[in-house]
Amino acid sequence: MAKAFNVDVVSPEATVWSGEATFVxxxxxxxxxxxxxxxxxxMAALATGAVKIESDSEKVTxxxxxxxxxxxxxxxxxxxxxxxxxxxxxxxxxxxAEGLRELEEGAE
Amino acid sequence: xxxxxxMELIAASRIPKATARVSASKPYSAKLVEVIRNVxxxxxxxxxxxxERREVKNAGVLIVASDRGLAxxxxxxxxxxxxxxxxxxxxxxxxxxxxxVGKKAQSYFHYRKYHIERAFLGVTDTPxxxxxxxxxxxxxxxxxxxxxxxxxxxYTQYKSPMTQVPLQFQLLPIVAPEGAEGSEPLAxxxxxxxxxxxxxxxxxxxxxVESTVFSMLLEAxxxxxxxRRRAMKAATxxxxxxxxxLTRIANRARQAEITTEISEIxxxxxxxxxxx
Numbered sequence: 001m002a003k004a005f006n007v008d009v010v011s012p013e014a015t016v017w018s019g020e021a022t023f024v025x026x027x028x029x030x031x032x033x034x035x036x037x038x039x040x041x042x043m044a045a046l047a048t049g050a051v052k053i054e055s056d057s058e059k060v061t062x063x064x065x066x067x068x069x070x071x072x073x074x075x076x077x078x079x080x081x082x083x084x085x086x087x088x089x090x091x092x093x094x095x096x097a098e099g100l101r102e103l104e105e106g107a108e
Numbered sequence: 109x110x111x112x113x114x115m116e117l118i119a120a121s122r123i124p125k126a127t128a129r130v131s132a133s134k135p136y137s138a139k140l141v142e143v144i145r146n147v148x149x150x151x152x153x154x155x156x157x158x159x160e161r162r163e164v165k166n167a168g169v170l171i172v173a174s175d176r177g178l179a180x181x182x183x184x185x186x187x188x189x190x191x192x193x194x195x196x197x198x199x200x201x202x203x204x205x206x207x208x209v210g211k212k213a214q215s216y217f218h219y220r221k222y223h224i225e226r227a228f229l230g231v232t233d234t235p236x237x238x239x240x241x242x243x244x245x246x247x248x249x250x251x252x253x254x255x256x257x258x259x260x261x262x263y264t265q266y267k268s269p270m271t272q273v274p275l276q277f278q279l280l281p282i283v284a285p286e287g288a289e290g291s292e293p294l295a296x297x298x299x300x301x302x303x304x305x306x307x308x309x310x311x312x313x314x315x316x317v318e319s320t321v322f323s324m325l326l327e328a329x330x331x332x333x334x335x336r337r338r339a340m341k342a343a344t345x346x347x348x349x350x351x352x353x354l355t356r357i358a359n360r361a362r363q364a365e366i367t368t369e370i371s372e373i374x375x376x377x378x379x380x381x382x383x384x
Contacts, residue, residue: 010136012237012319013129030302043147044302045311068312070143072299077139079315 003037005074007053009062009083016083017062023054024076026069033069035076042071046080048101050094061086063096112347115178116340119333123269126234126330130266133326137319144312147305156306158248158313161281167197167204168225168256170247170279170321172263172328173213174232180339182264182272182332183212189274190262194222205256207247209325225250235329240322248317251280263324264331270338272331279320282313 002022009017024035027049033042046067053060067080082100086092171190173183190213194204205225208214214227226246231239250256259280265273301308 008135008139010139012133012136012240012322014132015135028302033302041299042302043143043299043305043308045308067315068143068308070146072146077143079136079139079143081315 002056004055005037005076007076007078009051009053009064009078009080011067011080011083016080016085017053017060019055021053021055021076023052025052026064026078027051028069035071037074039071039074039076041073042069044069046078048097050086050097051078051083061092063092063094063098063100065097065100112340112343116337116344119337119340122333123330123337126326126333127266129234130323130326130330133319133323137323140312140316140319144316147299147309147312156309156313158251158280158282158317162257164202164257166254166256167202168207168247168250168259168280169194169197169204170207170243170259170261171209171213171217172232172261172324173208173210173216174328174332175211175229176336177212178339179332179336180342182335182339183210183216186262186264186274187213187216189276191217191220193260193262193276205250207243207250207259209243209328225255231325232329232332235322235325237318237322240325241318243325244314244318244321247280247321248314256280261321261324263328264335266327266330266334269334272335277320277324279317282316 004020004022007017007019007021007024008015022036026033026035027047028044029047030044033044046064046069048065049063051062051064053062063084063086064078064080065082067078067083070077070079084096084100086096169190171186173186177183194206197204204222206217206222207226207228208217208224209228210232211229214224214229217224228239228243231243247256247259251259258278261277261279263275263277265275267273299305
């Protein structure tokens with residue numbers, strides 16, 4: 001069993017997901033980042049894409065558009081501009097993320 | 109009376125939704141403040157356009173009031189607060205530029221010949237993050253283009269169903285946000301940044317302004333609904349009271365009429381019986 005750490009995914013309007021995880025994959029503007037416990041402190045800007053969160057009991061994918069990723073003392077915080085839980089796999093989450101981006105561009 | 113009662117119920121039903129949205133937005137803004145503090149501590153007090161204080165030649169004022177009336181003193185108290193500030197600012201020789209949210213504020217300041225830079229209508233009932241972003245962007249653009257050199261905002265803070273307080277808050281330049289009480293001063297963290305600290309700060313600060321505007325709109329909306337509920341409750345009670353009094357007067361008038369009629373009939377009958 002891998003060591004677990006805390007993950008919070010929040011958007012301006014709600015807390016999208018919060019709980020313990022053992023492995024997280026996110027897309028930053030610089031590329032994909034995989035996070036396990038005891039990761040060094042990171043401050044990164046998030047890109048549009050899928051975020052995968054894995055724990056011993058479940059796997060969640062979240063479509064995310066923009067925002068920030070902070071890793072500090074085994075606390076991972078994703079401050080997203082928009083985020084939506086996906087019921088399917090990573091591809092589905094990516095679609096959601098693209099949808100969120102279009103939504104945003106349409107709004108401006 | 110039915111109308112005021114209905115409006116009371118509608119407003120009452122919207123309060124929980126509005127307050128739920130206020131609390132749902134709290135984690136984001138709290139985290140954002142935390143992140144900003146961490147980054148600015150780590151980057152050794154990096155400077156940014158939105159943080160820099162400069163001489164105020166044009167004072168921006170954002171007023172969050174309501175679109176609709178029938179909410180008691182809700183709109184007028186925040187407008188009064190804002191106008192006092194505007195008068196004080198203009199007295200010191202600085203022109204004030206107004207950004208108003210809500211029809212009530214727009215018509216008030218328009219009528220008094222204030223110059224309104226921008227008016228945002230139709231957002232106070234259920235403000236979305238997109239609305240907040242649009243307002244924040246316009247304010248930041250105005251700030252970046254030197255149209256205004258500061259932005260003060262006036263909104264109503266939702267304390268409890270019975271108390272809402274008109275508040276003044278300096279939005280721009282950003283006052284370094286303070287951490288939650290009891291949080292120890294942060295040791296500077298050695299983040300590895302992706303991309304660079306300044307790029308991160310460039311993105312963070314606008315988000316902060318947006319989320320601040322958003323929480324203001326939400327607070328104001330919750331305040332508006334509970335102010336309206338209270339006003340409509342009072343109106344319903346007044347109407348009830350009025351109906352009671354009027355019913356009593358009407359009853360008395362009718363009784364008096366009946367009494368007169370009876371005595372006329374009795375009098376008439378008596379007169380007839382005396383004739384025969």
